[in-house]
Amino acid sequence: MDSVVQLQRQLVDYRAQLFNEGFLDEQFNQLQQLQDESNPDFVVEVVTLFFEDSERLLDELAKALEQQSVDYRKIDAHVHQLKGSSSSIGAQRVQKVCIGFRNFCEERNIEGCQKCLQQVKHEYSLVKTKLETLFKLEQKILAAGGSIPLPM
Amino acid sequence: MASSSSSLPSMEFDIDEKPHVLAVDDSSIDRKVIERLLTNSTCRVTTAENGKRALEYLGLADGQHPNHGDLKVNMIITDYSMPGMTGYELLKRIKESPNMKEIPVVVVSSENIPTRINQCMEGGAQEFLLKPLQLSDAKKLRCHIKKLNN
Numbered sequence: 001m002d003s004v005v006q007l008q009r010q011l012v013d014y015r016a017q018l019f020n021e022g023f024l025d026e027q028f029n030q031l032q033q034l035q036d037e038s039n040p041d042f043v044v045e046v047v048t049l050f051f052e053d054s055e056r057l058l059d060e061l062a063k064a065l066e067q068q069s070v071d072y073r074k075i076d077a078h079v080h081q082l083k084g085s086s087s088s089i090g091a092q093r094v095q096k097v098c099i100g101f102r103n104f105c106e107e108r109n110i111e112g113c114q115k116c117l118q119q120v121k122h123e124y125s126l127v128k129t130k131l132e133t134l135f136k137l138e139q140k141i142l143a144a145g146g147s148i149p150l151p152m
Numbered sequence: 153m154a155s156s157s158s159s160l161p162s163m164e165f166d167i168d169e170k171p172h173v174l175a176v177d178d179s180s181i182d183r184k185v186i187e188r189l190l191t192n193s194t195c196r197v198t199t200a201e202n203g204k205r206a207l208e209y210l211g212l213a214d215g216q217h218p219n220h221g222d223l224k225v226n227m228i229i230t231d232y233s234m235p236g237m238t239g240y241e242l243l244k245r246i247k248e249s250p251n252m253k254e255i256p257v258v259v260v261s262s263e264n265i266p267t268r269i270n271q272c273m274e275g276g277a278q279e280f281l282l283k284p285l286q287l288s289d290a291k292k293l294r295c296h297i298k299k300l301n302n
Contacts, residue, residue, distance in 0.1 A: 085181045
């Protein structure tokens with residue numbers, strides 16, 4: 001059984017890794033700073049909204065790209081939303097794929113769009129797993145009676 | 153009645169009277185973030201998911217009878233890109249209203265487009281901020297909040 005100190009160490013290291021690998025950026029820190037004793041679940045709540053919203057958008061995107069006559073404006077609108085929400089939580093790699101995705105929409109490049117959809121699904125899935133791991137670590141620390149270290 | 157004792161042009165409110173901000177954004181994530189940012193700066197926040205709902209709340213929707221008796225809004229912050237009505241269109245509607253035009257309106261956008269920014273500023277926006285909003289932006293917003301006289 002890991003001690004609180006060990007768990008806190010793990011969390012700090014894991015967080016640093018996520019930042020170094022570009023999964024998360026400064027915006028995620030901003031969210032953490034908005035969390036306090038009266039809003040202890042703020043980050044989890046925002047990220048959960050992000051998960052729900054993203055899954056909806058990814059479904060819509062898949063459907064839109066399957067249509068006989070592809071509506072690029074609709075696709076662009078969905079990607080714009082996904083870009084916005086990923087930016088709002090600091091999911092940097094997802095945001096970056098969205099930028100390229102919008103370019104392909106503008107060019108009405110179906111293959112480019114399909115490739116980007118696969119990429120963005122992949123990046124989304126990665127960041128989701130990593131955030132869930134991060135939250136689980138936080139829960140472990142709290143359960144062991146410790147407090148979550150503040151971001152640097 | 154509160155008197156300002158500091159040298160900064162601070163807005164002082166009665167202890168029970170937090171400034172009330174109407175935040176308009178079609179993204180549930182952004183509504184949540186903005187709400188927290190503002191409540192963190194001791195504001196009371198009402199959110200609306202689009203321009204139409206915002207106008208309804210303000211009593212400015214088509215066919216509505218303006219009913220401003222109890223409504224106190226010290227600032228409106230709106231996203232630019234929204235379905236149905238853009239933040240700019242919402243800004244114009246507010247500025248056209250004799251009762252609401254004095255309320256400071258801040259427009260936010262994820263896109264840094266100079267013509268868009270100019271358009272909003274010329275349309276009467278107090279400020280134009282880029283998303284994603286950060287803690288430092290909350291301080292700027294606080295300065296724009298207008299103290300309404302009862």
